[in-house]
Amino acid sequence: MQPIFKQTIIQREKQLENMMLDKFFTILLSIFLLVPFISIGQTQTSEFTAKGGAPATYKKIKLDNKVAYLNSATGKVITKSEYLVKFGTNSQGADHGHDHEHEFDDFKYYWESDKVNPYKDVVVTTPFKIEFDQATFTHPVDHEIEVTSRYGRRKRRPHRGIDLNLVTGDNVRTVLPGKVRFVGYSSGHGKTVIVRHVNEIETVYAHLSDYKVKENDIVAEGQVIGLGGNTGRSTGSHLHLEVRYKGVCIHPEYVFNFDGSRTIRGSELWVSNAWKTPRFHSAYKKSEVTPLVSEEIAKAAEKAEPRFYKVRSGDTLGHIAMKHHLGVSEICKLNRIRKTSTLKIGQILKVR
Numbered sequence: 001m002q003p004i005f006k007q008t009i010i011q012r013e014k015q016l017e018n019m020m021l022d023k024f025f026t027i028l029l030s031i032f033l034l035v036p037f038i039s040i041g042q043t044q045t046s047e048f049t050a051k052g053g054a055p056a057t058y059k060k061i062k063l064d065n066k067v068a069y070l071n072s073a074t075g076k077v078i079t080k081s082e083y084l085v086k087f088g089t090n091s092q093g094a095d096h097g098h099d100h101e102h103e104f105d106d107f108k109y110y111w112e113s114d115k116v117n118p119y120k121d122v123v124v125t126t127p128f129k130i131e132f133d134q135a136t137f138t139h140p141v142d143h144e145i146e147v148t149s150r151y152g153r154r155k156r157r158p159h160r161g162i163d164l165n166l167v168t169g170d171n172v173r174t175v176l177p178g179k180v181r182f183v184g185y186s187s188g189h190g191k192t193v194i195v196r197h198v199n200e201i202e203t204v205y206a207h208l209s210d211y212k213v214k215e216n217d218i219v220a221e222g223q224v225i226g227l228g229g230n231t232g233r234s235t236g237s238h239l240h241l242e243v244r245y246k247g248v249c250i251h252p253e254y255v256f257n258f259d260g261s262r263t264i265r266g267s268e269l270w271v272s273n274a275w276k277t278p279r280f281h282s283a284y285k286k287s288e289v290t291p292l293v294s295e296e297i298a299k300a301a302e303k304a305e306p307r308f309y310k311v312r313s314g315d316t317l318g319h320i321a322m323k324h325h326l327g328v329s330e331i332c333k334l335n336r337i338r339k340t341s342t343l344k345i346g347q348i349l350k351v352r
């Protein structure tokens with residue numbers, strides 16, 4: 001009912017505008033036409049406010065440094081995610097001003113439904129903070145979790161997600177509440193659904209056999225968003241799940257505990273270079289996770305992490321050493337190579 005009604009208002013407003021340009025008696029006539037319309041409009045709006053849980057009574061507040069909503073009538077506080085699921089609308093009419101999604105910056109910027117990664121021009125430097133307004137999540141598959149491949153180095157290319165075993169046709173559920181940004185096919189990922197959550201974290205569900213949502217749908221936690229499959233660059237049915245922040249892939253096991261506890265590792269997690277770079281991990285081995293809970297801790301951890309450099313055309317050991325404030329002998333020692341060794345384009349050198 002709501003979107004249709006809104007549409008009617010807009011159409012009537014446009015009609016009115018056109019009429020204003022016409023002759024005087026036409027304007028008079030339009031006023032007569034408008035009178036019953038205004039009264040209907042007001043009645044409808046107030047009914048919506050009352051029936052729809054009166055969003056006007058909710059006040060945006062900060063709780064533990066996070067956005068939350070206080071119901072001034074009952075004193076109850078709900079999270080940003082809960083507010084989204086309660087008052088978000090499953091339509092593209094989000095910018096007509098009658099709903100409350102406009103309060104969510106997370107869905108305002110880089111909201112492109114035709115790109116897997118709309119953040120290509122955004123530079124995210126580490127360490128960066130990701131935030132969650134809930135302590136647990138829902139497993140994306142209904143059966144017991146079986147990890148078949150992890151985030152990290154794999155034979156030919158880095159693996160930027162976690163693979164979970166499933167049978168084609170199994171339900172795939174969104175791990176957190178959010179809004180569907182992308183539903184479509186990509187050559188690598190096959191049939192893919194991407195859900196953006198509050199605080200701009202996105203989860204990517206790939207190799208699906210079917211979709212159960214459409215772009216701009218608001219999804220509750222655990223809602224089925226598609227069915228598992230084997231589409232795209234995939235051998236055997238499985239779910240490839242990615243966790244991204246502004247286009248940067250994060251090791252999913254750094255964020256979500258897949259040990260059966262269904263816990264998120266912290267309400268505030270700092271992501272260091274190592275937790276976004278596949279080279280630091282093996283797809284075949286579980287990485288040990290110690291959550292970085294503050295910027296200071298994350299910065300200290302990152303200082304201790306190794307750094308890598310990919311050799312480009314024209315590079316010499318001398319140039320690379322200078323760039324990273326190292327001596328040539330130090331860089332040789334780090335990489336167990338000789339000063340006279342020939343560098344190959346694309347070769348990875350440890351520079352710390």
Ligand SMILES: [Zn+2]
Nearest residue numbers: 161162163240
């Ligand atoms: Zn995968």
